Amino acid sequence: MDTPGTSTVRHAVMQLLRDCGMTTVFGNPGSTELPFLDRWPNDLRYVLGLQESSVVAMADGYARATGRAAFCSLHSAVGAGHAAGSIFTAYRNQAPLVITAGQQARSLLPLNPFLGATEAANFPKPYVKWSVEPARAEDVPAALAHAWHIALQPPCGPTFVSIPMDDWSAPAEPLPPRRIGRDTAPDPALLKEAAVALAASRNPVLVIGPEVDAAGAGPAAVALAERLNAPVLASPFSSRASFPEGHPLFAGFLAAAPNVVTAGLAAHDLVLVLGAPVFTFHVAGDYRLPPLIQMTADGEAIAAAPAGTGILGGLRLGIPALTALLPRSDRPAPPPRPSPPAPAAATPIPVEYLLHSLAAARPGDSVIVEEAPSHRPAIQQHLPIPDWGGFFTMASGGLGYGLPAAVGVALAHPGRRVVAVIGDGSMMYSIQALWTAVREALPLTVIVLNNGGYGAMRSFSRVLGVENAPGIDLPGLDFPSLAAGMGCPARQVADPADLAAALSAAFASPSPMLIDVALDPAIHTLYRKG
Numbered sequence: 001m002d003t004p005g006t007s008t009v010r011h012a013v014m015q016l017l018r019d020c021g022m023t024t025v026f027g028n029p030g031s032t033e034l035p036f037l038d039r040w041p042n043d044l045r046y047v048l049g050l051q052e053s054s055v056v057a058m059a060d061g062y063a064r065a066t067g068r069a070a071f072c073s074l075h076s077a078v079g080a081g082h083a084a085g086s087i088f089t090a091y092r093n094q095a096p097l098v099i100t101a102g103q104q105a106r107s108l109l110p111l112n113p114f115l116g117a118t119e120a121a122n123f124p125k126p127y128v129k130w131s132v133e134p135a136r137a138e139d140v141p142a143a144l145a146h147a148w149h150i151a152l153q154p155p156c157g158p159t160f161v162s163i164p165m166d167d168w169s170a171p172a173e174p175l176p177p178r179r180i181g182r183d184t185a186p187d188p189a190l191l192k193e194a195a196v197a198l199a200a201s202r203n204p205v206l207v208i209g210p211e212v213d214a215a216g217a218g219p220a221a222v223a224l225a226e227r228l229n230a231p232v233l234a235s236p237f238s239s240r241a242s243f244p245e246g247h248p249l250f251a252g253f254l255a256a257a258p259n260v261v262t263a264g265l266a267a268h269d270l271v272l273v274l275g276a277p278v279f280t281f282h283v284a285g286d287y288r289l290p291p292l293i294q295m296t297a298d299g300e301a302i303a304a305a306p307a308g309t310g311i312l313g314g315l316r317l318g319i320p321a322l323t324a325l326l327p328r329s330d331r332p333a334p335p336p337r338p339s340p341p342a343p344a345a346a347t348p349i350p351v352e353y354l355l356h357s358l359a360a361a362r363p364g365d366s367v368i369v370e371e372a373p374s375h376r377p378a379i380q381q382h383l384p385i386p387d388w389g390g391f392f393t394m395a396s397g398g399l400g401y402g403l404p405a406a407v408g409v410a411l412a413h414p415g416r417r418v419v420a421v422i423g424d425g426s427m428m429y430s431i432q433a434l435w436t437a438v439r440e441a442l443p444l445t446v447i448v449l450n451n452g453g454y455g456a457m458r459s460f461s462r463v464l465g466v467e468n469a470p471g472i473d474l475p476g477l478d479f480p481s482l483a484a485g486m487g488c489p490a491r492q493v494a495d496p497a498d499l500a501a502a503l504s505a506a507f508a509s510p511s512p513m514l515i516d517v518a519l520d521p522a523i524h525t526l527y528r529k530g
Contacts, residue, residue: 010168012141012175014041019177020148022071022098024411026059028052030075032102032115035168047411047440050432052079054404056086056158057430060095061369061408064214064240064392069096069151070408076102077117080124080160086404089396090158091127093239094214094298096151097158098144099124103133105166120162129153133162137170149180154297154314156214186295186313186321194272194293194311195325198228201270202331206232207254209276210240210395211296217315218243218388221274224323225249231334233264235276239395245384251337253380256280258287265290271308275315278305282397295319340381345496348520351375351449353496355382358419358447361503366417367409369393371402371426372449379421400429403446407433410442417443417507424450424477435486437512445506446488446514448479451521479516490514 013036017023024045029037040046049055052074063070074080080087080101090097101123103109104116117123121133130150134143140163147159198204206228212221221243225232231251234242243250254264261279265271266288273294278301292308294301295318302310311318343352355378362368370379370393385391392409394401406420427448437444483490493502493515506513 006171007173008168009137009140009170009172010036010038012172013144013168014044015174016141016144016148017044017071019175020145021068022148024062025071025073026055026062026408027073028055028075028079029073030079030102030115032076032104032165033073035165036073036102036163038168047436049404049436051430052083053086053400054430054433054436056083056090056097056099057401057404058408058411058433058436059097060086060090060093060401061392061405062412063095063097063408064093064405065367065389065409065412067214067216069098069148072097072099074099074101076104076115077120077123078115080120084124084127085398085400087124087158088127089394089398089401091129092396093394094156094211095158096156098147098151099128099158099160100144101160101162103162103164106137106164107166109164117162121160124158124160127158128160129157131160133164134167137164137167138172140167141172141175145175145178149178152180152182154182154184154215155211155300183314183317184297184312186311186318188321190309190311191318191322192325194295194309194322197270197291197293198272199327199329203268204228204230204270204272205251205265205268206230207235207271207273207276207279208232208238208242209235209274210238210242211275211298212242212315212319213240213388215275215297215315217275217319220316220319220323222247224319224326227323227326227328229329229331229333230272235273236261236280237282237395237397238276239393241385241388241391244386244388246386248336249334251334254279255377256282258283258285262287262289273308274319277301278308295322343382346520347495348518349494349496349499350520351378351451352382354447354449354499354517354519355379357499358421358503359383361500361507362419363417363507366390366419367392367413368419368421369402369406369409370421371399372421372423373397373426374423374451375449383421399426402426402430404430404433404436406444406446407437407440407442410437410444411440415443417445420444420446422446422448424448424479427479428477431482432486434483434488434512434514438487441511443510444512445509446483446512448514448516449519450477450479450516451519479514483514488512488514490516492516492518494518
C-alpha cells in the first residue's frame with residue numbers, strides 16, 4: 001500500500017502514463033500486479049483480456065491504429081511466455097508497445113520463489129527493442145520512460161520492463177514530462193540522385209509497403225505516384241493499406257514468391273520501394289530485380305536488401321522532399337487494373353461471393369482487420385481497401401492476431417465499424433477476445449471464413465506434393481455456440497440467399513456480432529499474379 005502523503009513508484013508511473021498518452025492499459029492481472037492495480041484511477045482505462053497473447057495483440061491493434069504507444073501489463077514470466085507469439089508479431093508489425101510483467105518481491109528472488117524469474121528481462125529477447133528489470137525500485141519510472149521512448153523510435157516496436165511487486169510502494173519522485181521527435185530526414189544528396197534516376201526512367205514502378213501508412217505518409221505517396229504517373233504495387237505481405245485500391249495508378253499486389261516478383265517487375269526499368277523490405281518471401285526460388293531505390297526508416301531492411309540504393313529516413317519527410325525534386329512526368333498513364341467479374345452465388349458459398357457481398361454491404365468508413373491467409377488472393381481481388389488506415393493484418397505469419405487486434409482497433413476508433421475477417425483455424429487461437437469485445441460494447445463485426453480446416457496447409461500440401469497430412473481438417477467447430485457462451489450474438493450462414501440479411505443485421509448492431517459462413521472448401525492458389 002502507498003503511504004498517504006508520499007510519492008511512490010506507483011504514483012510516478014500513473015503520472016507517466018498520463019504524460020505519455022498511455023491512458024488505456026491492456027492487461028491480464030495476477031498477484032504480482034495487484035500493487036500496481038491498487039486504487040485504480042478513474043482517468044485510466046483498464047481493458048481486460050482473458051489470455052496474455054490476446055492482451056498483447058489488442059494493444060498492438062490499438063497502437064497501430066492510433067499511432068501512439070500502448071501499455072500492456074502481463075502476469076509474471078509465465079504471462080510473458082503466453083504472450084511470446086504476439087510479442088513476436090508486434091515486433092514484425094513494428095507496433096510501439098511498452099510491455100510490463102510482474103515479478104516476485106525482491107527479498108524473495110534469491111530463494112527462487114513461486115512466480116519468480118531469474119532472467120525475466122531476457123525472456124522476451126530478441127523480439128523486443130529493449131528489455132530491463134531495474135536495479136532499484138526507484139528506477140522503475142525512468143525505465144518505463146526509457147521503454148516508451150525506444151518503442152516510438154522508427155522502426156517502432158515493443159519494449160519490456162520486469163517490475164518486482166514490492167517496487168510499487170517504494171518512494172519515487174514523478175518524472176518531468178518528456179517530448180520526443182520521431183522523424184529523421186533522409187540524406188539530401190541521395191534524394192537528388194533518386195530524383196535524377198526517376199526523371200530519366202522510361203517505365204518506373206512504385207512498390208509501397210506498410211510503413212507509408214504507419215508514418216502518415218499516404219497522401220504524400222499518392223502525390224509522388226501522380227507526379228511520376230507511374231503504376232503502384234503493394235509490397236508482398238503488406239500488413240497495412242499500401243495505396244488506395246480504387247486509384248487509377250494502383251496496379252495490384254506483389255505476391256511473396258520470387259518468380260512472381262520477377263514477372264511482376266520485369267517490364268520496368270526502375271523500381272522505387274517505399275516503406276517495405278526488398279522483398280518479403282514465403283517460398284524459395286530465384287529472382288531478378290531491375291535497378292532499385294529503397295526508402296525506409298528501417299535500417300535493417302536496407303541492410304538486408306540484395307541490391308539497389310538504400311535511403312534511410314522517415315517517409316513523412318522523405319517522400320515530399322523527393323516529390324519536390326521531380327518534374328511532372330509526361331509519360332502516358334499505365335493501363336487501368338481490370339476489375340474482376342462479380343462472382344456467382346453457389347452452395348457451398350464461394351469465398352469470392354462472400355467477399356464481394358461484404359465489400360458491397362460494409363459501411364464506407366469501416367476498417368478491415370484480416371487473418372485468413374489462404375483467402376488473401378481472393379480478399380485482394382474482391383475486398384478493396386479505399387482508404388489509408390482502413391486495413392490491418394499481421395506481418396509475422398503467426399495466427400491468433402486478427403480477432404484481438406480488431407478489438408484494439410475498435411477501441412482506438414470509438415463508434416467506427418471494424419470488420420474482422422478471420423479463418424476458422426485462426427479464430428480458435430484467440431476466440432476469448434470476443435468476451436472483451438462484448439464487455440467493451442464495441443461495434444465489431446466478426447466474419448468467420450469457415451472452410452473446415454487450415455486452407456493454407458491444403459494449398460501448400462498441393463504445392464509441395466504432400467499427401468494425406470494429418471491435422472489439417474477442423475470438423476465440428478460450432479462458432480455461434482462458442483460466441484453465445486461469451487455473450488456475443490451470432491448466426492451461421494450456409495445458403496447464399498441468407499448472406500445479405502446476415503450482413504445487414506451485423507452492421508446495424510451497435511455491439512459485437514459474429515457470422516459463421518460455411519464456405520466451399522476448395523483449395524485456392526496462394527501465389528498468383530495480383
